[in-house]
Amino acid sequence: xxxxxxxxxxxxxxxxxxxxxxxxxxxxxxxxxxxxxxxxxxxxxxxxxxxxxxxxxxxxxxxxxxxxxxxxxxxxxxxxxxxxxxxxxxxxxxxxxxxxxxxxxxxxxxxxxxxxxxxxxxxxxxxxxxxxxxxxxxxxxxxxxxxxxxxxxxxxxxxxxxxxxxxxxxxxxxxxxxxxxxxxxxxxxxxxxxxxxxxxxxxxxxxxxxxxxxxxxxxxxxxxxxxxxxxxxxxxxxxxxxxxxxxxxxxxxxxxxxxxxxxxxxxxxxxxxxxxxxxxxxxxxxxxxxxxxxxxxxxxxxxxxxxxxxxxxxxxxxxxxxxxxxxxxxxxxxxxxxxxxxxxxxxxxxxxxxxxxxxxxxxxxxxxxxxxxxxxxxxxxxxxxxxxxxxxxxxxxxxxxxxxxxxxxxxxxxxxxxxxxxxxxxxxxxxxxxxxxxxxxxxxxxxx
Numbered sequence: 001x002x003x004x005x006x007x008x009x010x011x012x013x014x015x016x017x018x019x020x021x022x023x024x025x026x027x028x029x030x031x032x033x034x035x036x037x038x039x040x041x042x043x044x045x046x047x048x049x050x051x052x053x054x055x056x057x058x059x060x061x062x063x064x065x066x067x068x069x070x071x072x073x074x075x076x077x078x079x080x081x082x083x084x085x086x087x088x089x090x091x092x093x094x095x096x097x098x099x100x101x102x103x104x105x106x107x108x109x110x111x112x113x114x115x116x117x118x119x120x121x122x123x124x125x126x127x128x129x130x131x132x133x134x135x136x137x138x139x140x141x142x143x144x145x146x147x148x149x150x151x152x153x154x155x156x157x158x159x160x161x162x163x164x165x166x167x168x169x170x171x172x173x174x175x176x177x178x179x180x181x182x183x184x185x186x187x188x189x190x191x192x193x194x195x196x197x198x199x200x201x202x203x204x205x206x207x208x209x210x211x212x213x214x215x216x217x218x219x220x221x222x223x224x225x226x227x228x229x230x231x232x233x234x235x236x237x238x239x240x241x242x243x244x245x246x247x248x249x250x251x252x253x254x255x256x257x258x259x260x261x262x263x264x265x266x267x268x269x270x271x272x273x274x275x276x277x278x279x280x281x282x283x284x285x286x287x288x289x290x291x292x293x294x295x296x297x298x299x300x301x302x303x304x305x306x307x308x309x310x311x312x313x314x315x316x317x318x319x320x321x322x323x324x325x326x327x328x329x330x331x332x333x334x335x336x337x338x339x340x341x342x343x344x345x346x347x348x349x350x351x352x353x354x355x356x357x358x359x360x361x362x363x364x365x366x367x368x369x370x371x372x373x374x375x376x377x378x379x380x381x382x383x384x385x386x387x388x389x390x391x392x393x394x395x396x397x398x399x400x401x402x403x404x405x406x407x408x409x410x411x412x413x414x415x416x417x418x419x420x421x422x423x424x425x426x427x428x429x430x431x432x433x434x435x436x437x438x439x440x441x442x443x444x445x446x447x448x
Contacts, residue, residue, distance in 0.1 A: 003041050007050060009034055016055045019062035029061065030054045070414040070434050070441065072407075074390060074426030076346050077380035081415065083286040083293070084380075085342045085431065090291065090328035094321040104320045117323060123330040127249060128270050130281070130298035134308055135326060136316040139284040140170055142295030143243055146280060147179035149310035150239070150303060151205030157184045159192035159224075161217055162210040166381055172210060181205065191222040194232060201236035206279075211245045211268055226268075230277025239279035239303055244268045246382040247289035247296070255338035256348050263378065263386035270298065279303060287380045290343035291329030292322045346428055347378065347388060355391045357435060358427045362393060364439035367446040369395045374417075376428040392417070393425040395446040406445040414441045 007015070012030040013023070033054035040047040069081060077083045086094070097104075107114030117135060124133035136142050147156065156176065163185070165171045176183040184204070186196040197207055207229055224232075226242060233240040251269035253260040267288070273281045280303055285294030295316075297304065307313060318326070332340050339345050358371045372394045375387035395403065400423045407414040412434075417424040430438055 003038065006034055006037055006041075012050055012054055015051060016058055019058055021058060021062055025061070026058060029057045033057065068412055070412055070431075070438050071429045072414055072416045072425040072427070072438065074374060074376040074392065074417055074424070074429050075379035076343055076376060076429050077287055077378055077382060078415075078429070079380050084290045086292060086325055087290070087329060087332060087340045087342060089332070089340060090325040093328040094292070094325040097324040098321040102320055102324075104323070116317065120323060120327050120330070123327060123334060124296065124298050127330060127333055128274060128281075128298045130274055130300075132301035132304035133296065133298040134304050134313070135285070135297070135318060135323070136295045136313070137318050137322070138293050139243070139245070139282060139295040140175060141316040142282045142297045144175055144179050145307050145310060145312050145316055146241055146282065146297060146303075147176060147181040148312050149307040150241075151182075152180035153182070154205035155182045155184045155200065155203055156206060156208050157186045157197055157200045157204050158208045158210065159187045159196075160185045161187065161189050161192055161221075161223065162212055164210055164212055190217050190220055192224060193222060194224045194228045197224060197229060197232045201232050201238065204236065204238055206239040206241050207233045207236075208241050208243070209278075210243045226273060226276040226278060233279070234277070239300070240277060241280045241282070242268075242273050242278040243282045244270060244273055245283060246287040246378075246380070247283040247285060249289065249333060255333060255336065256344065261348070261388075263383055263388050265386070267383050274299065284380075285326050285329070287382050288343070288378070289329065290338075290341035292325040294318060294322065294326050296326075342431060346376075346431075349428060351389055351391060354427050357430075357432065358391050358393050361425075361427070361435050361439045361442065364436065365442040365446070367395055367442050368397055369393050369442070369446070372424070374424055374426060376426060388428065390426060390428040392427060393442070395423055395425070395442065398423060398446055403445050407441055410441040410444060412437055412441075414438060 009027060009031045012034060013027045018026050033050045037047040037050045071078055071081050105113055105116050120135055121133045124130065136145055163172050173183055184200055186192055186200060201207060209226060209229055230240050246267060248267050248269050250271045251260060253264065270281050270283055280297055280299035282297050285291040285296055297307065329341060332338055355371055362369045371391050374390050374392035376390040377387055400418060400421055403423055404416055404418055407416055417426050
């Protein structure tokens, strides 16, 4: 290829498939492809075909656009796939709020400006028994706000065994540093006693306990439980703040029939944490709660009021549609409609029912496959190590890696599970409404 052979940017843009991307973006990609080819030719090196290069870039760009996928990984709260899917009612309310003006900060009864999230606070105090509540855009933001509002420039003791790191490069010590609070490490990685907190509580702004939601320390271990720490905080005249992480409202799980599921063992509940003496409890909205991304703080009204007044609260607040979706999710709990929430519907689905669904998908796809026993996981750092018995579809006579890639390239994409050389399509994490689309994807990629 010579410099004179390079196409004009406009001609190249007309020759490639746009994949429904904005024309201005396509033109820019084509300009970059032509410039790269011109630069390579000027250096007397092999130049890529501008058209092939531009099309490849456009295809990659189109694949990065937000789109719905079929989650066949068996991870119910898959962080890479958006965590908890919303209940249809919550999504409908959010969509309605998004396209209309709303009473976001308008008190319709009084006919004047009102406070954002007043109804949300009523729902949360009703469900948890707390005095007050506030919600921000994620749980890390909730902890950041609590630290900034209640402990800036002052010591906050936390166990060395709770200095967590979670996905997305979130590290508790770094967040505490950003808040202005002074982190005071107590105890050791595997053993932290009440006396460790007592030694530093007198000068602290508050005691912080963090539930290690994405790992477990086992063996020669010891930790101060919440009730013991509440006693230390009470004697020192300071609050106890508990980041319980995943958002299980109640360890009794009263919204599903029968005893609490075994896979929830050792997961702290918000209601019980308050009863044990925590002054503030922080948790996520998009994990076990099953709602949108949110950070929720419930507890003492004076502490919540200080957080609400802090300048950072405005920077961390949720937008109107997210607030509406969270309120609709909490209404499902308050109304006893918790199985409307996809996470709880998936997590509690009967194995026999799931097996019938898997068999129906195989029959509709017309492929050579079998249903095998497997195990789903809650995911998103919730209840680490716990699994839920679950059937999976195993296509037979396929190349595992090639089929896995083909499923990703299908529309809609299917994200399956590769395990020890086998391809598993985990049915528990697939929404029932997607069964037909899943069958079509398997038919297109797994037929010999």
